[in-house]
Amino acid sequence: MLERFTNMPFIQMYFGTGFLLFLNSWLLKPNANSLHRLYRDRISKAFLFDPTSRPDPTGTSVDKGRDYAPLDTMRLSELSSACAPYHLINAALNLQGSDYANRRGRNADFFLFSKLSVGSEATGYARTADVERDSPGLDLATAVAVSGAAASSNMGAKSIRPLMLTLAVLNIRLGYWLKNPASQIGRLRHQGWLPKHRSTLFLWSEITGRLSEDADAVYLTDGGHIENLGLYELLRRRCRVIVVVDAEADFAMHFPSFKWRRRFAEEGLEGLNDRPRAAKKPIYGKATNKRILALLDKSPPAGYARWTGPLLAKALGDVDVQYVWRFLREHNIDLAGRKSWCESNDPEFVT
Numbered sequence: 001m002l003e004r005f006t007n008m009p010f011i012q013m014y015f016g017t018g019f020l021l022f023l024n025s026w027l028l029k030p031n032a033n034s035l036h037r038l039y040r041d042r043i044s045k046a047f048l049f050d051p052t053s054r055p056d057p058t059g060t061s062v063d064k065g066r067d068y069a070p071l072d073t074m075r076l077s078e079l080s081s082a083c084a085p086y087h088l089i090n091a092a093l094n095l096q097g098s099d100y101a102n103r104r105g106r107n108a109d110f111f112l113f114s115k116l117s118v119g120s121e122a123t124g125y126a127r128t129a130d131v132e133r134d135s136p137g138l139d140l141a142t143a144v145a146v147s148g149a150a151a152s153s154n155m156g157a158k159s160i161r162p163l164m165l166t167l168a169v170l171n172i173r174l175g176y177w178l179k180n181p182a183s184q185i186g187r188l189r190h191q192g193w194l195p196k197h198r199s200t201l202f203l204w205s206e207i208t209g210r211l212s213e214d215a216d217a218v219y220l221t222d223g224g225h226i227e228n229l230g231l232y233e234l235l236r237r238r239c240r241v242i243v244v245v246d247a248e249a250d251f252a253m254h255f256p257s258f259k260w261r262r263r264f265a266e267e268g269l270e271g272l273n274d275r276p277r278a279a280k281k282p283i284y285g286k287a288t289n290k291r292i293l294a295l296l297d298k299s300p301p302a303g304y305a306r307w308t309g310p311l312l313a314k315a316l317g318d319v320d321v322q323y324v325w326r327f328l329r330e331h332n333i334d335l336a337g338r339k340s341w342c343e344s345n346d347p348e349f350v351t
Helices: 002-006 009-027 036-047 101-106 128-134 140-147 161-169 202-208 232-236 256-272 286-296 309-316 321-330
Strands: 088-094 108-114 117-120 124-127 176-179 217-222
Touching: 036 140, 088 140, 088 232, 101 108, 108 140, 108 232, 117 128, 124 128, 128 176, 140 176, 140 217, 161 202, 202 217, 232 256, 286 309, 286 321, 309 321
Parallel strands: none
Antiparallel strands: 088 108, 088 217, 108 117, 117 124, 176 217
């Protein structure tokens, strides 16, 4: 077995790379070697800028005054709702290792970034300014990037467990590690002086799915990994009028997310249950069953010692042989054990 392993260089490279990443996880900060920062910078470049001013063309900027002034360092707590709506930025809190069965069943909980608060029902909500002070990397661009971090080793309700190791080793990780807001409000459960769950080995936590609401740091990904429309927080606030834009990847144009959320809004959790659907009317009924039983009481066709499934179907004429076999199994009818008829082609044979 060992010789076979040593003759497969690809497997050696795969496990070797994983081991090196495991060691590096001790030395690097949680978000230092992921693709999050690159993704965050591109998001900021595309959407976060000040259209009322431009940088100095004579300055040292790369664009030489051809672009709008960036708002790359704008904080969540600096958002203003005076002339704009109050922003609610949705993400998914990954909870594959939660102690609560209902959260662990869906692998995630709803997580919110806003001007005043950051958190979820699982972790509790802390003041945004306090979270920004404990997590200097958290700003508006980071929150927006987290809300769209669609590809990651853990993806909430969309997680693919057999691919966790592969996605982590290949560094396909757009998610973001954030210090748990529960630590700000005294809700973080401890065992002694340590948190109940620790995320020191963050890469190992991603690979094994040991992600909990009680850890010192929580792993956040795309809000679509639990709810793809950002509608949940508006329903919680009982908004009377909600305008939804369904921009999910839905090539068949069936709008499944919108349909499910509408049922949830109208009927609550009961609306998420499967509704009864009109079943196809059965082709065969009690009359067919009686015909099969009647045939079994008769002698089989000439040349046959006993009835078989195909013989019964042929004699009935309009009944599928598979239904005949299913009927016989359901009623424990053993054709081989039934009375048979012995026929001889010898004219001198006397019974």
